[in-house]
Amino acid sequence: MITLGLTGSIGMGKSATAAMFAAEGCPVYDADAEVHRIYAQGGAAVEPVEAAFPGVVRGGAIDRALLSERVLNDSDAFQRLNGIVWPLLGAARREFFRQAEADQVPIVVLDIPLLFETGGERNMDAVVVVSAPAELQRQRVLAREGMSEAKLDAILARQMADAEKRARAHFVVDTSRGFDAAREQVREIVAALKRPDWRDRLAGAPEQAH
Numbered sequence: 001m002i003t004l005g006l007t008g009s010i011g012m013g014k015s016a017t018a019a020m021f022a023a024e025g026c027p028v029y030d031a032d033a034e035v036h037r038i039y040a041q042g043g044a045a046v047e048p049v050e051a052a053f054p055g056v057v058r059g060g061a062i063d064r065a066l067l068s069e070r071v072l073n074d075s076d077a078f079q080r081l082n083g084i085v086w087p088l089l090g091a092a093r094r095e096f097f098r099q100a101e102a103d104q105v106p107i108v109v110l111d112i113p114l115l116f117e118t119g120g121e122r123n124m125d126a127v128v129v130v131s132a133p134a135e136l137q138r139q140r141v142l143a144r145e146g147m148s149e150a151k152l153d154a155i156l157a158r159q160m161a162d163a164e165k166r167a168r169a170h171f172v173v174d175t176s177r178g179f180d181a182a183r184e185q186v187r188e189i190v191a192a193l194k195r196p197d198w199r200d201r202l203a204g205a206p207e208q209a210h
Contacts, residue, residue: 001100002107002193003123007115008130009159010152011141013175013182017130018111020186028109029096034089039064044088052080065146072154082118107193116160116168126202128189129169131162132176170202 006021006028008014022028038045041060049067050057056067071077093110100108109128112120121127132140141152166172171192173185192198 001105002125002198004107004109004193005115005121005124005127006109006111006130007113007127007165009137009162009165010113010155011137012130012132012162014111014113014130016179017128017173017175017182017186018109020183021109021190024186024190025105026107026109026190027096027100027103027105028111029093031089031110031112034092035085037092038085038088045085048084049081052084053077072151075158078158086118107190114159116165117158121168126170126193127168128171128173129165130173130175131166132174134162136176137162
């Protein structure tokens with residue numbers, strides 16, 4: 001079974017791309033969705049996060065906006081939060097792999113926003129980076145409710161630069177040309193990974209990125 005990491009900076013179209021991989025028969029583990037689950041009322045992260053960042057819980061659940069205010073411009077606080085959250089995601093990841101192995105699927109996709117930033121790429125057989133021009137990225141993100149230039153800049157400051165992600169990727173999906181073009185790129189990646197010699201083809205990684 002091939003473990004494919006899927007990542008990309010904010011506003012690049014990673015979630016839509018993940019759905020395309022799922023449509024091609026590749027089970028997708030969505031790290032952000034799992035974070036939402038453990039932040040919800042009764043979730044495993046509620047008590048430890050509240051202990052580390054008092055006042056971020058509302059109605060028994062972590063208020064993501066309040067938590068974001070506490071960690072957005074504080075790298076130490078952000079690392080402290082990751083130290084709480086990442087271990088709690090382990091059980092869900094293990095169950096995801098157990099089910100995938102039971103189903104004997106050839107490729108699984110791990111959708112992880114901060115894959116490179118956390119060193120998670122070392123656990124992947126190959127990595128796909130979802131990308132788009134910076135101008136389009138900003139346009140997409142600033143159209144979101146509650147987003148501002150300052151908030152976007154703060155988010156980008158703690159994410160690896162898109163150019164570096166693309167340079168380190170085995171494959172790049174360019175979402176600037178629309179859904180149909182992105183879907184075709186996804187199909188090409190799945191086909192490439194199903195070839196018997198896929199490891200040889202990816203040897204030397206970054207320079208062979210698509």
